[in-house]
Amino acid sequence: MAKSNKNSTRSNDTYHHGDLRAELVRAGRSLLDEPGSGDFSLRELARSLGVSPSAPYRHFADANALLAAIAAEGYQSAIALREADIGEVATALVQFGARHYPLWQLMVSLPSSASDALEAARTEFLAELVGIVERTAGERDPELAIRKAVAIWAEVVGMVQLRASGALALLDDALLPAVDAVAEVLVSRRRLGAADAPPPES
Amino acid sequence: MAKSNKNSTRSNDTYHHGDLRAELVRAGRSLLDEPGSGDFSLRELARSLGVSPSAPYRHFADANALLAAIAAEGYQSAIALREADIGEVATALVQFGARHYPLWQLMVSLPSSASDALEAARTEFLAELVGIVERTAGERDPELAIRKAVAIWAEVVGMVQLRASGALALLDDALLPAVDAVAEVLVSRRRLGAADAPPPES
């Protein structure tokens, strides 16, 4: 079912799929957003596209490569989202992570080594964040800006994780607005990351 | 191999294993720490204990329940670790997370609903953190202390994640000492979490 009438532009049910690679990441992503759908399965994805289980292997070395591609695409969304509401980036990101948690999980936990695209997306995203810090906090020292950006990025990632895992239990929503406060504090404090503390060991 | 000479008190290779449940979490945890060993498998774990694949199901409803038990035990270690070096808790936690990343991953990503023990361990851990904030920062307002503790906890979780995924690439080690600086900032700032900002939207 639902296999024959959806190939748009190129259309008529042909042997070749048209643009399977792109369709795989798109469908994969929406499958990830599916609420009930347990965990991701390459086969199920293939099935949902009306294609044989081994077809995806023509486009991705293995399942992880596909996941990495999806994650990379996720970062693009995150970057785009930033343009929407400047100023509350932190909150916006936390909400994004909560809404698309499985995708988010991939974005933050897949090793960068899994895909060049993923690594690129990550550095691009971080660069965006640094830019925001420089602009909104007037931070002119680039290294400091990086540190602040990383601190905020970490805060966001951790917050999403804590909320999603239920580690915050009741507090949950009450704590959300605090994320921006934290970010603000992190940004505004000039001395953040004063590197005079020696590395703890190793 | 390595199956016959270790059951201490109850000893001699009997049909019953002695204390399988405990052995499962212990072995499971050390299997998680194994560097090369891909991903966790109940069957492999059973094999390594010289026990049938279905034996673990006598003690845990399913694989997730075992994982949850292991994660809960992980929190105990994290708490114990705190007693070691007061003051640099944040760094210590980040290092713990890095060293035992797969375990850490479980600790922060398994849903609290997976196990009562896990949920309990989490609230206990958070309480510890709050206590530390109250003590070292002299924070007397309990609600504020909670917010600060959560902020630090999130920062730590995020930092571990970013480092492990390789999102920080080169910066990596250079950024580690900054974690404490961030924590310090978060702790010392009085106005953190001023709740006059309205929640961004539902």
Next chain:
DNA sequence: TCAATGGTGTATGCACTGGCCACATTTGCG
């Protein structure tokens, strides 16, 4: 002393997965 009982581990089977292979089909380029 000696069965019944219930806890613990075993054996087996099912549905499913990811990854490989040889093969079929289509497409596009010479």
Next chain:
DNA sequence: CGCAAATGTGGCCAGTGCATACACCATTGA
């Protein structure tokens, strides 16, 4: 036009989590 390369198929294998039915053993109560 024709043929090689790209793409999708189908069958296979090892391995997984989990369910069910069975085997063994330690204790308990008469």
